[in-house]
Amino acid sequence: MKKFLLIALLFISNLFSQQTSLVFSELKGIEDQSYNTQLFYRLYGYWENSFSFEERNDIYRLDLENNIDTIFLVDYSYYYPFLGGSSVRVYDFDFWNNNYSEYVYCFVSGGFFTESPVTQILRFDSDGGYMNISRFASAEISEQNDSLVYGTNGYFVKSTDGGRNWEELGTNFGLIALSPFNDSVLFGLGDGGLLKSDNGGNSFFIVDTNKSNWPDYNNIYGDILFDKDSLHVYRFYQNGSSYNLSVSNNEGNAFSWGLKYSSFQKIFISVDYSQTGSIYLADGKYIYHSTDFGLTFNEYKVLDRKIVGIYKKPNSDKLYAATKYDLYEITLDTTIVIKHLPIDPDLFNWYPLAVGNKWIYDYEFFGDTLETGTIVQEVTGDTIINNQQYFILNNSSNYIRVDSLTGRIYRAFSFAGILEENLFTDLTLDVGDTLSYDSTDFRSLTVLSEQSFYQWNLNTRIRFFDDFGISIVHNYSFVKGIGLFDELWWELVGSHVTLRGCVIDGIVYGDTTTVGVNDPPEQPKEFSLSQNYPNPFNPTTNIGFRIANFGFVSLKVFDVLGREVATLVNEEKQPGEYDVEFNASHLSSGIYFYKLQTENYSSIKKMLMIK
Secondary structure (H helix, E strand, O other), rough: OOOHHHHHHHHHHHHHHHHHOOOEEEEEEEOOOOEEEEEEEEEEEEEEEOEEEEEEEEEEEEEEEEEEEEEEEEOOOEEEOOEEEEEEEEEEEOOOOOOOOOOOEEEEEEEEEOOOOOEEEHHHHOOOOOOOOOOOEEEEEEEOOOOOOOEEEEEEEEOOOOOOEEEEEEOEEEEEEEEOOOOOOOOEEEEEEEEEEEEOOOOOOOEEOOOOOOOOEEEEEEEEEOOOOOOOOOEEEEOOEEEEEEEEOOOOOOOOOEEEEEEEEEEEEEOOOOOOOOOOEEOOEEEEEEOOOOOEEEEEHHHHHHEEEEEEEEOOOOOEEEEEEEEEEEEOEEEEEEOOOOOOHHHHOOOOOOOOEEEEEEEEOOOEEEEEEEEEEEEEEEEOOOOOEEEEEEOOOOOEEEEEOOOEEEEEEOOOOEEEEEEEEEEEEEOOEEEEEEEOOOOOEEEEEEEEEHHOOEEEEEEEEEOOOOOOEEEEEOOOOOOEEEEEEOEEEEEEEEEEEEEOOOOEEEOOOOOOOOOOOOOOOOOOOOOOOOOOOOOOOEEEEEEEEEEEEEEEEEEEEOOOOEEEEEEEEEEEEEEEEEOOOOOOEEEEEEEEEEEOEEEEEEEEEOO
């Protein structure tokens, strides 16, 4: 039976690894007995279909000195037909004398749809242990007496023989921390808020009435850390929708706590145990440092995305931090990636770029007048430039590049043999994430929201982005499996495109017809000058016009002072419709005018270039 279960678990693990990508979800650390850094990180992944699912949040150990990267504790839940389901959720672990091979850990286990999961506290060698029905567990080992271990798993419990046998002490105390200076001092959660015991758990008293959200099966958050001076105690916790840091200046006693920091996103704390008053705080993608017990914080480092955990190495200038895809070693002057996870390939379905894929947009231009029309964007080929793949749009010098390592998409153009590209979007950003990328206009890219999308018989997702600066409004959205759905530009003048239909991998979605596509072209009955597209642009745009009679045609571009900056057409033309590309890479950002002139017709329109 055990052999069958092992084979089943291996099969599930292999199947899971083939169907999903993993991301960092937590980071902690210790200094072992040789003062080498041991990092403990979690890798999270989720996969499901109509019949099955699997979720993993396994804990790994990374030995930086000996370059060992190995699994430490498994954390999973799954259900598969015929195999059934199971789960193991690790809540907490602690080490004897910072020896990573000798530890006690707490976990919740149960079958699929188990109403009363079982919580266990076990030693590394599975000798003895404690079991109860609960959904929260923790364990703390005394630094003065390695036989003394406290724990919580529904009951507050104590072991005096190194975690082999346990004594139940009560039910109204959820252990959070044990003082490293005095193993009679404990902190935990109770109905009244934060509780403290100064007699080894025989009695408790309320020291802070600010309550924490009680940790549960899906939310393990919060901790208490101790300063080197033994007087200051740091508590970070969730209260409702806010994440807070409170500090006590008197051993965590009542009336000594003060709120020092609050945020609407998770914060993470690491204490530098080699320096009094030194703590590091991560909030979003920012890391702050305080040298005065959290009274003031100064910006220390900014990473590219939200941070999921930090660890400060004592007696060193090194700080370790994890984001979704990267694990960093940081000093004041350097930021080095020491472990990188591959981008989830499924993210690239938000913008399916392949030769033959085509998008048809309804177009509006807002300027002195309202101009409307239809825009077709098609991937007509691909090419390799500087060892990178670029997708060619409409057989022009405009390109799109996907960076498979970072998940970022760039719009590019080529002029006089020189390629220039600009960031368009970052597919790895989560809702609420912000990416600052243009210091000249202080532009930043934010994912505003994500919703269901049911048009064209689809059941997928739509994600809304805001790319804003001091003088620019740029909003757009992507539909997963479809691509760019709409885009709005505004700076003095503006434009808006909305997807009417598309062809993705040969499948038609929506309305892909354009006026006159299958009809022979008719000779224009009148002259006209169309609004350029895209507008605003950087640095290429297309200008369309119609000629009703044979004759000499001039199409020129002028700056706001009326100076001619480009001649696009200066020749005789037959009647018909024309489209000319204007490349303004040699010009500065700003408003420009383009003028169509024939013997009997003249028209001027305005356009905006933003670099």
